[in-house]
Amino acid sequence: MTDTDPTEEEAPDGLLGWCLVANVAQETASGEGGLDIRRGTKHFSAGTLLWIPPVRWDPGHGRWRAVGRHRGDGRRYVNMVVRADHLENFRVKGVYSEGLVRGLNGYRHDPAAPRTLQNPWTRERAQSWADARNDLREPVFVDDRPYALPRVSVPNPPPAEIQVDGETLHLAHYGPRGARYSRTPPPVEWTPEP
Template sequence: MSTETETEPLGWCVVANVATETANGPGGLEIRAGVRHFPAGAKVWVLPPMWANDSDRLMVVGHHRGRGHRLVRVPVLWRHLTGFRVRMIYSPAVMRAIQRPARGSRQPWLWNSRAQAQEYADLWSHGKPLEGRLDDSTDRPPISDPPPPVLDHKGQTYHLAHFNAYRARYSVLPPPSEAI
């Protein structure tokens, strides 16, 4: 039984929120609230991946922070999104923004099923490990996010020297002690 005030579900979609703080700029040292197109905490609808060679970027639809808060479709780094989950689409405006044809692409923008959307939401929720860079080695071990302050690798102890959204740099030198 549906009434005129109820809306019918239009399809499944992965939904996420823009991270409160994002790392930008050279070396990821500039911290911002949200991203260029969306404020921190904004809800975005994540489309199925379209680039096989660039899995760091996801195409999303959301209400733009400027431009009268109209719906826009833009690529966003997956590290700048949090809280991936699967939800139904009820808004015809959101569905139109998702299905709007992209230049030079004939790929369908909708998820094939709830199971497919859930598989990607789980994958993105766990995230990718950071790339580890060691001062005296060419090895690039995967590092958990957040990175551990001390890392033992091949019998050598390394200390965290710097990290950002993409990598963690370790040094054999311990951190300097602070004067009291």
């Protein structure tokens, strides 16, 4: 996916930097087994634009720091840690707002330089992250164990059958934690003869 914003050479006046952005997914799964489905997240409505600064610290596997307008107070930018799988439609956008710069900088914001991003993305790096996140692949588990060598992944949604090392694997379950395949074929439904 490419962005339609101007390139570095043709950057418009007022551009303060580039940033990776994404929208909060329409439906997010949480709770035990991912069975609690809700619109958006606790802090952000579905479709909210979130600005994702470059990673300075790791808040946990599959979680990223994001800046956006809170569900309850849509005027201010707030910093939150969100699950990466609750985000969709990754792309690159230009930063023009001093308020957004303050949110992206966080505790490193320098009031003497309110228009300076402390840890900026390059446009190319942000675009490569966006492309990688938009082409998600699901991990494969065979008989409830990760399929180790070679590392296998499938597209989303996963196919009903895959061939790995000459072996046919059958889709047994698909959920928010990946595709579960089995070596045993699914049972054939019995139908009585008329």
